[in-house]
Every structure is written in structure tokens, then in C-alpha cells.
Amino acid sequence: MRRQRSGTSSKHADKAEELSFSDLVAATNNFSLENKIGAGSFGVVYRGKLWDGRDVAIKRGETGLKMKKFQEKESAFESELAFLSRLHHKHLVKLVGYCEEGDERLLVYEYMKNGALYDHLHDKNNSDGSENGGAPTSVVDFAVPAIMAGEMGKILDKRVGPLEVHEAEAVELVGYIAMHCVNLEGKDRPNMADIVANLERALDLCDDSHGSISSGQISIASE
CATH class of the missing domain: 3.30.200.20 (Phosphorylase Kinase; domain 1)
Structure with a gap:
């Protein structure tokens, strides 16, 4: 030193x-x-x-x-x-x-010997991320198409159970936030102010529904 x-x-x-x-x-x-x-x-x-x-x-x-x-x-x-x-x-x-x-x-x-988080999220050769046909996929490749198609149910933990209307809107909003956060170019990703504003909006939607999804669960989904 x-x-x-x-x-x-x-x-x-x-x-x-x-x-x-x-x-x-x-x-x-x-x-x-x-x-x-x-x-x-x-x-x-x-x-x-x-x-x-x-x-x-x-x-x-x-x-x-x-x-x-x-x-x-x-x-x-x-x-x-x-x-x-x-x-x-x-x-x-x-x-x-x-x-x-x-x-x-x-x-x-x-030095992190296991590499960058980005590589694990986007690695198309990761055998641990293979699909429901044997084709290798990544978390991003699996989740983003489902979010874009409005099929959030495909990527939600089955233990969440049925969602009320406002809860479904909140989860969809969190999904869209996550989708934009993994854009390849930094200029295409949202800034932290936008992320926080949208997460707060998602929490408000859950409050409106007297939600069965807690604020803690929404926070975890956004990480």
C-alpha cells in the first residue's frame, strides 16, 4: 500500500x-x-x-x-x-x-473466479439453463420473451398462487422493469430514479388490492 x-x-x-x-x-x-x-x-x-x-x-x-x-x-x-x-x-x-x-x-x-453475473445471465452454453426440448437457454432468454408476450405466469414461482387484478398489474410492471434493466446498451437501461418510481407504483397497486403479495416479495422480485 x-x-x-x-x-x-x-x-x-x-x-x-x-x-x-x-x-x-x-x-x-x-x-x-x-x-x-x-x-x-x-x-x-x-x-x-x-x-x-x-x-x-x-x-x-x-x-x-x-x-x-x-x-x-x-x-x-x-x-x-x-x-x-x-x-x-x-x-x-x-x-x-x-x-x-x-x-x-x-x-x-x-477477483471473482466464477466470472461476471452478466455472463451467467446471458450464457447460452450453460447446460443448467436448458429447456422444457433440450435447447440451452439463459435466464434472460427465458424470461424476456414471456414478459413481452404478457405471459408472466410462465416465470412466476408457482407458490405465489392466483393474483388479483391489481397484483397482476404490479407483477407485470416489475417484469417490465427487469426486462429493461438487462438491455445490452447502458443507454437503453432505466436510471435508478425511474426504477424506484416504478417499484413504488407497483407497491401502490398491491396496496390497492389489499394484496396477498407483500412489499417484501415485490422487493425480492426486483433484485
Whole structure:
């Protein structure tokens, strides 16, 4: 761990280590293609091993861009660092540290050997998700067509039982929220304000029906 220097991220020192760029270059074999494990809007993710033996995933912001792109990268980096520095949950990947040197912006996470949640949701070769004909499918491939066709009953837990009219509307609304949240492009996904507003609307519909579905069940369905 390196000495914390003053700057925009000094407030995160108690939550995450500040790592040097040279350490991360060494950890990833100079960000070699063989260590690349993914990419996103912020940049590219590499697998690496720190000097103390920890396996990590290192997200590197794109470099060599014009000022506007750099500012966008800086904003995304600061937002993610601020959020993850405060977030600790056994079911969420842990932020190990970060690096700010020159125009380099990197975030370092614990390495999850089972891969990303996205890959499990969309994996067409996952034999555990095979269909009622033997054709492999994913959670998304199975659920989205049913939601679009208005056939929510196909994907609901059978223990829920018959729904009243308002309850059915609430469940359908949650289904549509979930469907839009798995759009491939981030720009096509709803923001959190829209998600919360729609979930609150779903809860109101359940209250109107004196529901047999509790607010807790609706919350679980949205996760």
C-alpha cells in the first residue's frame, strides 16, 4: 500500500488502498491481452496478481483521449470509487484499491473466479439453463420473451398462487422493469430514479388490492 497523497480521492483512503501504476503494470504483465477478461463503458478489465499474492480484477480507464473524454472518465472513476468505498456486502464484489497517476485511472477489485453475473445471465452454453426440448437457454432468454408476450405466469414461482387484478398489474410492471434493466446498451437501461418510481407504483397497486403479495416479495422480485 502506498502513502495516501492529497487530492480528490483522499477521502477514500480509509476504505481502499492507493496503488501505484507500476504495481498494476507488473500485476497484469503490462496489461497483456491474455489477461484481459472484459470491457465496459469505463474501460477494460484485466486479471492480475498483486505483489502479496492476491488475485484481483483491474479496471483501467481508456487513455490517450481528448479532454472531454478524459473528463467523462474522471467523473465515472470518481463516482464509482466514492460509491464502492462506502459499499460492503457479502454478495457484492469488494473494492481493493485504486490508482490515480497522470491520466491513468484504475480501480482494483477482488477477483471473482466464477466470472461476471452478466455472463451467467446471458450464457447460452450453460447446460443448467436448458429447456422444457433440450435447447440451452439463459435466464434472460427465458424470461424476456414471456414478459413481452404478457405471459408472466410462465416465470412466476408457482407458490405465489392466483393474483388479483391489481397484483397482476404490479407483477407485470416489475417484469417490465427487469426486462429493461438487462438491455445490452447502458443507454437503453432505466436510471435508478425511474426504477424506484416504478417499484413504488407497483407497491401502490398491491396496496390497492389489499394484496396477498407483500412489499417484501415485490422487493425480492426486483433484485
